[in-house]
Amino acid sequence: MRILETKNVTKAFGGLVAVNDVDFHIEEGEIVSLIGPNGAGKTTFFNLITGIYEPTKGEIKFLDQFLKKSKPYEITKLGIGRTFQNIRLFSSMTVLENVMAGQYCRTKADLFSAIFKLPNARKEEDRVMEKSLEILDFLDLKKIKDEIAVSLPYGYQRRVEIARALATEPKLLLLDEPAAGMNTGEKKEMQGIIRKIRDKGFTILVIEHDMKLVMGISDRIVVLDYGNKIAEGLPQEIQHNERVIEAYLGKGGAA
Structure with missing residues (x-):
């Protein structure tokens, strides 16, 4: 195809x-x-x-x-997901948070639900984290999920950016x-x-x-x-x- x-x-x-x-x-x-x-x-x-x-x-x-x-x-x-020639990770966020950011284009909860932590928003947040951890595990990044992404060696930053792109599904x-x-x-x-x-x-x-x-x-x-x-x-x-x-x-x- x-x-x-x-x-x-x-x-x-x-x-x-x-x-x-x-x-x-x-x-x-x-x-x-x-x-x-x-x-x-x-x-x-x-x-x-x-x-x-x-x-x-x-x-x-x-x-x-x-x-x-x-x-x-x-x-x-x-x-269509992509990475960039110059790495564009969110500087103040952890590896896990960077990857979760990629998942949010697939979320459905509205702003009101997210702000007030309504059950549907909490459920979706759990799904986003689960999916993100699955991607990190796939790329052997789960062990550094809580590290600030931009503090990592260059090769790992590249891998995190790919993980975030994969999170867009x-x-x-x-x-x-x-x-x-x-x-x-x-x-x-x-x-x-x-x-x-x-x-x-x-x-x-x-x-x-x-x-x-x-x-x-x-x-x-x-x-x-x-x-x-x-x-x-x-x-x-x-x-x-x-x-x-x-x-x-x-x-x-x-x-």
């Missing part, structure tokens, strides 16, 4: 075209990596999918629903450079985490610069360069694609 599809998606900022006429799709259960040199338009493409930007031209369809003019919170409720998970700033051991762990998440039934779209990680997790790879899609294929196909080599190394490096 095709879970996400874009047709002719373009985003221009004045005279600068950041994403140009991109056709893209991802099937349910896939891990697809979106790669390209710095400035290729990868994060802009993520921001179009998640409603931070509106396309200048083209269509984005998620689970047969067009996302035109949809707000980020509406897209999250539809089932996404059908499609977008990971924006999940291994950025990590050492070799942490990258290896992250590779295992991404595979584990997919094996749990999630569909995953990844932006990542670390080619070893990309080649190790991807079912397919899509390559952007200056906002244009220049290649798409299996990891081994992309690895030997002349246009991709040229984009990363320049004509002299590809010779």
Whole structure:
């Protein structure tokens, strides 16, 4: 089943075209990596999918629903969760509280019930905590649930951000450079985490610069360069694609 599809998606900022006429799709259960040199338009493409930007031209369809003019919170409720290139955890909150914050888009209790702790709100609060603890356990974070999230080592902060994204109960998970700033051991762990998440039934779209990680997790790879899609294929196909080599190394490096 095709879970996400874009047709002719373009985003221009004045005279600068950041994403140009991109056709893209991802099937349910896939891990697809979106790669390209710095400035290729990868994060802009993520921001179009998640409603931070509106396309200048083209269509984005998620689970047969067009996302035109949809707000980020509406897209999250539809089932697209994401992390960010720069970690955005709530600085004064614990690991558990950060993950619980992700769950609240799935709550139904109204403000009155929440303020006055009515039975339906208390029941929902219990459900949110139970679900959040389940996610922390899945990502081996339960033992640090009461730690202030931003006080943790960088690799753990990345994992907490992924846990919060999973708490939104996404059908499609977008990971924006999940291994950025990590050492070799942490990258290896992250590779295992991404595979584990997919094996749990999630569909995953990844932006990542670390080619070893990309080649190790991807079912397919899509390559952007200056906002244009220049290649798409299996990891081994992309690895030997002349246009991709040229984009990363320049004509002299590809010779």
